[in-house]
Amino acid sequence: SLVTFLEKTNQSKRFLEKAEMIMPGGVTANIKYFAPYPIVLSKAQGAYVTDVDGNQYIDYLLSYGALMLGHGHSQIKEAVVRQLEEDGTNLFGTPHQLEVEMGETIQTLYPSMERLRYTNSGTEATLLALRIAAAYTGKRKIAKFEGHYHGGYDEVLVSVNPSLAKAGPEERPHAVLESKGMSQSHLETTIVLPFNDLESCEQILRDNHKDISAVIIEPLQAGFIPAKPIFIEGLRKLTEELDILLIFDEVKTGFRVSLGGAQELYHVEPDITTLGKVIGGGFPVGIVGGRKDIMMVSAPKGSADVFDHSQSKGSSASEVLFHSGTYNGHPTILAAGLATISVLKNEMNHVLNTTEELKSRLEWLFQKHHIPMKAIGVGSIFSVVLTEIEKIQNYRDLQLTNLRLRKEIDLHLLGEGIYMKPLNRYSLSTAHTELEVKSTVQAYEHILAKGLR
Numbered sequence: 294s295l296v297t298f299l300e301k302t303n304q305s306k307r308f309l310e311k312a313e314m315i316m317p318g319g320v321t322a323n324i325k326y327f328a329p330y331p332i333v334l335s336k337a338q339g340a341y342v343t344d345v346d347g348n349q350y351i352d353y354l355l356s357y358g359a360l361m362l363g364h365g366h367s368q369i370k371e372a373v374v375r376q377l378e379e380d381g382t383n384l385f386g387t388p389h390q391l392e393v394e395m396g397e398t399i400q401t402l403y404p405s406m407e408r409l410r411y412t413n414s415g416t417e418a419t420l421l422a423l424r425i426a427a428a429y430t431g432k433r434k435i436a437k438f439e440g441h442y443h444g445g446y447d448e449v450l451v452s453v454n455p456s457l458a459k460a461g462p463e464e465r466p467h468a469v470l471e472s473k474g475m476s477q478s479h480l481e482t483t484i485v486l487p488f489n490d491l492e493s494c495e496q497i498l499r500d501n502h503k504d505i506s507a508v509i510i511e512p513l514q515a516g517f518i519p520a521k522p523i524f525i526e527g528l529r530k531l532t533e534e535l536d537i538l539l540i541f542d543e544v545k546t547g548f549r550v551s552l553g554g555a556q557e558l559y560h561v562e563p564d565i566t567t568l569g570k571v572i573g574g575g576f577p578v579g580i581v582g583g584r585k586d587i588m589m590v591s592a593p594k595g596s597a598d599v600f601d602h603s604q605s606k607g608s609s610a611s612e613v614l615f616h617s618g619t620y621n622g623h624p625t626i627l628a629a630g631l632a633t634i635s636v637l638k639n640e641m642n643h644v645l646n647t648t649e650e651l652k653s654r655l656e657w658l659f660q661k662h663h664i665p666m667k668a669i670g671v672g673s674i675f676s677v678v679l680t681e682i683e684k685i686q687n688y689r690d691l692q693l694t695n696l697r698l699r700k701e702i703d704l705h706l707l708g709e710g711i712y713m714k715p716l717n718r719y720s721l722s723t724a725h726t727e728l729e730v731k732s733t734v735q736a737y738e739h740i741l742a743k744g745l746r
């Protein structure tokens with residue numbers, strides 16, 4: 294229970310007091326904070342993490358989905374050490390072999406990524422994707438969906454988690470700024486769309502298509518609420534017709550809903566794709582890739598291809614799109630990512646089966662306790678959604694579910710040795726087995742038996 298949690302995590306609390314003297318709120322990303330205080334982890338192996346009080350937890354946060362092989366996988370460690378031994382300091386500042394090897398691996402799984410570039414995070418990947426779209430189309434506004442997250446910069450930090458009081462009509466959502474310090478101009482330049490509502494999207498896009506360079510979308514909102522196939526197929530056709538590029542942000546869904554991401558699942562080809570998280574094997578990375586003629590706007594002046602493919606409408610061959618980064622394509626990280634893919638190719642089915650097992654056993658358990666619940670998600674991510682609503686299709690539906698009870702259950706779960714940041718998604722890894730599923734269901738059983746409502 295919450296009392297157990299507070300009793301068990303004294304050292305975390307004391308550490309947080311110290312951390313508050315260093316970092317505002319004691320954390321280095323707001324998302325890492327939760328009330329009453331976040332748990333401070335100090336060790337991790339496989340599916341398990343240990344906190345500074347010595348409590349062990351089964352980890353379902355997995356660094357927000359990044360760790361698909363669990364913690365400290367031996368093949369990642371070996372690949373990283375091998376790379377360090379072969380190449381010393383590991384940062385060439387030149388093109389190198391692993392960039393191409395990783396690129397070829399990506400292209401076989403994501404054929405729509407005909408050319409690609411590396412970045413250092415998912416945030417940087419969507420930032421570059423949007424700049425490429427603006428350069429290619431010569432248009433300056435973007436459209437994004439209510440409730441979708443693409444990184445922490447102004448252009449996309451609009452209507453990610455808006456209060457329903459400010460969010461306007463469901464079929465034509467208002468743009469809401471998500472941070473202090475943002476320019477009001479983004480209320481004009483970032484257009485907000487309703488997820489899974491094709492008719493309303495069509496109206497908004499037709500009204501604004503002359504200004505919109507790209508529609509950026511999480512094909513599964515927050516990694517778990519799926520786009521209806523008919524919605525995403527319709528969006529593909531519509532954007533093509535209106536000369537708007539379609540960007541799939543697969544930072545979260547990539548390798549998780551399917552090895553080839555949501556685009557493999559839906560058989561829909563975006564113009565540009567962004568990847569991150571899993572493909573870094575636990576290290577910071579992002580990848581942007583897409584149709585060759587689009588991606589070529591980022592080719593340097595003087596490179597052979599730029600003259601052959603200067604059909605981009607927004608810029609001439611003499612104007613070059615700027616993309617840089619000291620650490621782009623970092624060899625150690627690409628080695629970790631390649632090791633991750635090679636393990637995943639053999640073990641993906643195991644992860645998918647374990648996830649299905651956990652989902653169905655949890656649903657059965659909630660049913661037994663007469664609490665309406667759906668384990669919503671595809672592949673290796675899902676969320677426990679407490680709802681009687683038949684279909685959860687967008688951000689607003691989710692706000693109407695029992696988030697209060699969900700949060701309470703999550704805090705109890707911490708007391709029971711299940712690591713789930715309140716209200717977050719469950720991600721599984723190759724290290725999660727039948728044993729962890731069983732312990733997790735038992736922990737839930739324990740909590741639900743208390744009669745929480």
Ligand code: PMP
Nearest residue numbers: 414415416442443444544545569
């Ligand atoms: N896009 C999506 C869909 C994400 O889930 C995230 C991270 N949660 C990002 C972009 C940003 O990635 P990063 O945290 O690596 O900058």
